Amino acid sequence: MTTPYDDMWEKLNLDLAAHEGLLQVLGKFYGDIYLSQSGRLKGMEYLDFVLSEVHGLRIRELQEAKARGQKVIGTFCVFVPEELTLAADAIQVGLCAGAEIGKEAAEKILPRNTCALIKSFVGFKLARLCPYIESCDLIVGETTCDGKKKAYEIFADYAPVYVMEIPQMKQACDSNLWKAEIARFKDEIERVTGHTITAAKLKEAIKLVNARRTVLQRLNRLRAAAPAPISGRDALLINQISFYDDPVRFTAKIGELCDELEESVKAGQGIAPQDAPRLLLSGCPMAVPNWKLPFVVESSGAVIVGEESCIGTRNIRDLVDESGDTLEAMLEAIADRYLRIDCACFTPNPERLKHIVDLARDLKADGVIHYGLSFCQPYAMEAFKVEKALQDAGIPLLNIETDYSMEDVEQLKTRVEAFVEMLH
Template identity: 50%
Template sequence: MADEYDYHKMWGDLGMDVEAHDGLLGVVGEMYQTMFLTQKNRPASTSYLDGVAANLHSGRIREMVDGRSEGNPKKIIGSFCLYVPEEVVTAAGAVEVGLCAGAEWAPEDAERYVPRNTCPLIKGFMGFKLGRVCPYIESADLVVGENTCDGKKKAYEQFSKLKPMYIMDVPHVRNDDTKLQWRHQVHALAARIEEETGQKITEESLRAAIKLANDKRRALQRLSATRAADPVPISGLDCLLTVQAAFMDDSARLTGAINQMADECEKRAAEGIGAAPKGAKRILYTGTPMAVPNWKLFNIIEKAGGVVVGEECCTGSRYYKDLVPEDGATVDEMLDDIADRYLNIQCAIFTPNQGRRDDVIRMARELHADGIIDASLSFCTIYEMEAFDMEKAAQEAGIPYMHLSTDYSAEGDGQLTTRIQAFLEMI
């Protein structure tokens, strides 16, 4: 399909390193080809995902950036975390996008700002910025960070030297004080985004934004439910990409596409049509989030004959399992409802965090998982630490469990594959 728009000019105008970026696109395109397009028996409706992937750095940026030059100054708000409520951003007339953090880029540059032994996600976003190869970072008017883990909290002090940032303070325990504190943080974010866009958040705009986000979550919940079937109608790779797409794609359009995928998968489930053979070993994933193009673990699992049937993580169920009440009467009430919904995300920064383990066991049972794979990005203290109790919870539930630690390089992939194959054979 010919696309005559000059994307190289667009990237150049955004201040990107166009040549390096071409290299990045080449590598990611090849990965996509190898990992996604070689899958057998994909639902036809996943063709939408192929379009998302193809347009991620081109068409999607164009529609956001072009929109702005036509007298519609739609602001772009970047974030790195589930904790930044998209409803607030949408209601103030801006668009929230997830920023690049899923690959290693310019690590030597990143190490001028953060230590060598930093988690690859953090080192990734520093490198993407310093190497100027992420059109989301470059086009963002404001980046909203959040004090979650020590690494991000401190890295934002560095990133804010490179981009305008606003930081939300996320509590690490749940009690009356921190609930109030977090509500204040969400109200303050609303004021900051209003200031950025020059547009007031109204009852109507906020109610519509809540509905928009909930509709996307409901669609994802529908899709997720179909994965309880054996054979499973859709691969873990495609479901991971669906949630990853939710951080970048137009919300209403994507919701339509997810509902089509859910329609098709419900039909396939009823008819016994699978993306993996009936009886394939079913894996519940839990652990650190996976930003585009961090697909390798799911690819290894599924190429080895397993199939991922659920994801208890920020690029999985945490993104869509809880809705925001739609009956808030005032802006303040709705902002409080939003805050309360987000405070309930079972991030490993919280202590205690029994809720995450409960979710994992519940999901493993609902989705008939044969085993749990719990993976941490290297140097991710909180997930590495939680793995000890996660293993115990899995043992108590009688579900086979494996913990992995991995980064973005391909160096350890051989060993990873061997361990995963052994786990699939064992369960």
């Protein structure tokens, strides 16, 4: 099938036949998991459109921006401060890594017991499937977990990679290291873009990214209503799209969606019955199109009311302090905000345990599903402490480890259904 984008994809050196296969799988998956939902909000039409054009219109926008001289910076982790990218007049996109499709290529060079996310981003590159990766002038990695940091060494043979050092603890010396890393990243972005980051530009960028976080916070607060006004699948999709859509347009559209949601809440309307068990998902990020577990949960009679995840509250909970006026004060505020991220890569990581319990209570969740990608040691190990903290708070937990394959769907369904049944 030919499309108006074939020339663009060819210029990006995609493997057109394999890419067509990916789009078909994505379209079918989206139809089954998203478009089959009943009573969806009008505001979701925008998200449906954005997703249907994920490799089309948005990539064309990026190419047009590049033709005007803007650079595109790709990331795999929420530690990379978008404020600096935007202040240098570049565009930052979160690279998704949520599909299994390049796995075979990835397993030729990575150990089999590597998490699906890492295999996915390496596989997408090797199999020439991702127009975002191919649009990037720089890909920023980070030393969060061992798997990622070693994979970036390999990835660097295929793409322009820059790696940020993320501390493992949160003591004064770690905070100094992190501030130095932010300064180093600023220099690198200035080098790649050829633009100097000024205080005025950085202030504007801080406000822009904060505005997007604020609208997502509003969305999350609305999900505390019973009955739940929006499905967890749709909320996850919104969070996923926030990583690659234009930030101004996205914020405006989600604001409109929140207005609609507010009306539903006032009218006492929801997308699930009032007594449907409410679940919080907690753990590893779920990148596009990793919708397996949310689909299993929500087709088992429960509704997801929150995501304690980097594609969820971990990415939007904290704002950057907007009061600084000098470059120095703003860089300090950025360093401070990003070091509050409670990724399982930190040790110890007590903040995350508290955040999970608080979030479950705020959202009136009846239970928590802890989700770890197979072979992800940080989250798998931390699940033990999460379970203990939730037990102390009297909140039931189901611990799930899985990957992107569909082979275990029936087995997951059985476990999730039993958990949901227990919560009724």
